[in-house]
Amino acid sequence: MLYKEPAPIKDRENPFESMMSRFNIAAEVLGLDEETYNVLKSPARQVIVNVPVTMDDGKVRVFEGYRVVHSTILGPSKGGIRYAPDVFLDEVKALAAWMTWKCAVVDIPYGGAKGGIICDPYSMSAGEIERLTRAYTSSLVDIFGPDRDIPAPDMGTGPREMAWLMDEYSKTKGSTEHGVVTGKPLVLGGSLGRVEATGRGVMVSAMAAMEKLGMDPAKSTAAVQGFGNVGSWAAKLMAERGVKILGVSDVSGAYWNDNGIDIEEAIEYKNGNNGRLEGYKGAEQIDPAELLTSKVDVLVPAAVEDVITIHNVDKIQARLIVEGANGPTSYKADNIINEKGIMVVPDxxxxxxxxxxxxxxxxxxxxxxxxxxxxxxxRAERIMNESFERVYAASQKYNVPMRIAAYIVAIDKVAMTYKYRGGF
Ligand SMILES: NC(=O)C1=CN([C@@H]2O[C@H](COP(=O)(O)OP(=O)(O)OC[C@H]3O[C@@H](n4cnc5c(N)ncnc54)[C@H](OP(=O)(O)O)[C@@H]3O)[C@@H](O)[C@H]2O)C=CC1
Ligand SMILES: O=C(O)CCC(=O)C(=O)O
Structure with missing residues (x-):
């Protein structure tokens, strides 16, 4: 059974509005002045490119791509590149702003950016994706740079695309520029631990939150939506800590086992099955919508935006939501989540x-x-734990949910840096 096609854009919530609604609450709590508010909410740069690519059949197709730099107040802008058929500018704007807040929450010296190309990587050959990646890179060569704007992987991209990006950029500059992109293959200057880093961080924050809630990982259950880079690593590492993963899903469907899914086996199956869980025999197939509302202690949405909405939030049974994906919870669902007393470790x-x-x-x-x-x-685990504690302390101090607390911590840092730098 396949997931429903994503809703047409007009019916989807606008992720930038979702970001702004939380930003507004945090700005009010902080008493942010109007000038700083206006600077912080406005993306510094939004670039739309149209890149021609010769397809395998010899025809030239034009792809629309984006790079939004939200802020460079804390340092060079940083953020992944998404390849997806339904990516759109307001989504990339939101993702870029989330990068600014994310880097501030973990206290690393980066601003925020994000990129995207409207394409379906699953229906393209490796050669077509390479030509697309190189064309996109050369059209943005004046934006990217190791000290300016540093891309990384996001949905639909990985080390392979980052290698092509680094190579294309380096050719243009006439020198090898390892630092222009991260998430590269190890042989090209990639870091050990980067592939699993996001999933590992999800696991570390889940453990920190469970401790606050008095939950024992070895007696807890979880469901994970999305079984790509973030979801599969989060599931594997949480299982290693004793959490029983009852349900997982990808685009092909959702899979459930009351006794717990063997995550290593599921990953192996997916890798050997053209990247899909379809046909996996270690679990029974369930309605994908049920995965999110299933009876588990911990819910890890690790796929796309706006999957927890006013339409399903009432039915959510988990005590803890740990957001592996960016923007998986609609802002309209926030109040109900808070009323239900669910702790959310925000994206x-x-x-x-x-x-x-x-x-x-x-x-x-x-x-x-x-x-x-x-x-x-x-070092990553230490930073994750310290950041969790910082956000938790802010949630206690201001008596707000963890999500608003995270925005408060982030906005406070960026606003203070803006004041010190001045002259923008
Ligand atoms: N990669 C990273 O380092 C980071 C990623 N993120 C965020 O994490 C999320 C996932 O990214 P990542 O794991 O890198 O991406 P991947 O492309 O590796 O994986 C995405 C997963 O989500 C599944 N998926 C896609 N659409 C749907 C849908 N409508 N319903 C259910 N499952 C779906 C895909 O299924 P299938 O496998 O069948 O295609 C895949 O398993 C994104 O929100 C991304 O922005 C956040 C921080 C860093
Ligand atoms: O690794 C990076 O630089 C950015 C990853 C990313 O895009 C994200 O955190 O959403």
Whole structure:
């Protein structure tokens, strides 16, 4: 059974509005002045490119792509590139702003950006994706740069695309520029631990939240939506900590096992099955919509935006939601979540392990020196735990949910930096 096609854009909630509604609440709590408010909410740069690509049949197709730089107040802008058929400008604007807040929450010296190309990577050959990636890179060569704007993987992209991006950029500049992109293959200056970093961070924040809630991981159950980079690693690492993963899903459907899914086996199956869980025999297939409202202790949405909405929030049974994806919860569902007493570890905290290790990769590239996996994991885990505690303390201090607390921590830092720098 296939998931429903994404709703047409006019029927979908606008992710930028979703971001702004939380930003407005946090800005009010902080008493942000009007000038700073206007600076912080406005994306610094929004670029739309149309790149011609020769397809395998010899015909030329034009692809629309975006790069939005939300802010460079804290440092060079940082954020992934998404390849998806339904990506749109307001989504990329929201994702870029979330990167600004995310980097501020974990206290790394980056601003926020995001990119996207309207395309369906699953229906394209490797050659077509390579030509598209190179064309997109060369059209944005004046935006990107190791000290300006540093892309990374997001949905539909990974180390392979980052390698092409680095190579194309380096050719244009006439020198090898490892630090222009993170999430690269190891041989090209990638960091140990980056592939699993986002899922690992999700696991670390889940453990921190469970401790606050007095939940024992070994007696807890979870469901994970999305079984790509973030979802599969989060599921695997949570299972290693004793959490029983009862349900997982990808575009092909949702899969459930009352006794717990063998995550290693499911990953192996997916890898050997053209990247899809379809036909997986270690669990029974259920209605994908039921996965989110199933009887589990922890829910990890790790796929797309706006999956927890006013239409299903009433039925959610989990005590804890850990947002692996960016923007999985509609702002309209926030109040009901709070009334139900569900703790949410928000995206800008829960999935920040990825950009944290991207930062380590960039630091290693600048040093020309490689860190061990233990060093990467130990430092990332420390940053995740410290950030969790910072956000938790703000939620207690201002008596607000964790999501608003995370925005408060982030906006406060960016606003203070803006004041000190001045002259914008
Ligand atoms: N990669 C990273 O480091 C980071 C990613 N994120 C966020 O995490 C989320 C997932 O990204 P990532 O794991 O990298 O992306 P991937 O492309 O690796 O995986 C996405 C997963 O979501 C599934 N999926 C897509 N659409 C749907 C849908 N409508 N319903 C259910 N499942 C769906 C895909 O299914 P299938 O496998 O069948 O295609 C896939 O399993 C995104 O929101 C991204 O922005 C956040 C921080 C960092
Ligand atoms: O690793 C990075 O630089 C950014 C990852 C990303 O796009 C995200 O955190 O949403």
């Amino acid at each position: 800008i905290l829960a999935n920040s392990g990825g950009v944290t290790v991207s930062y380590f990769e960039w630091v290693q590239n600048r040093m020309g020196f490689k860190w061990t996996l233990d060093r990467v994991n130990e």
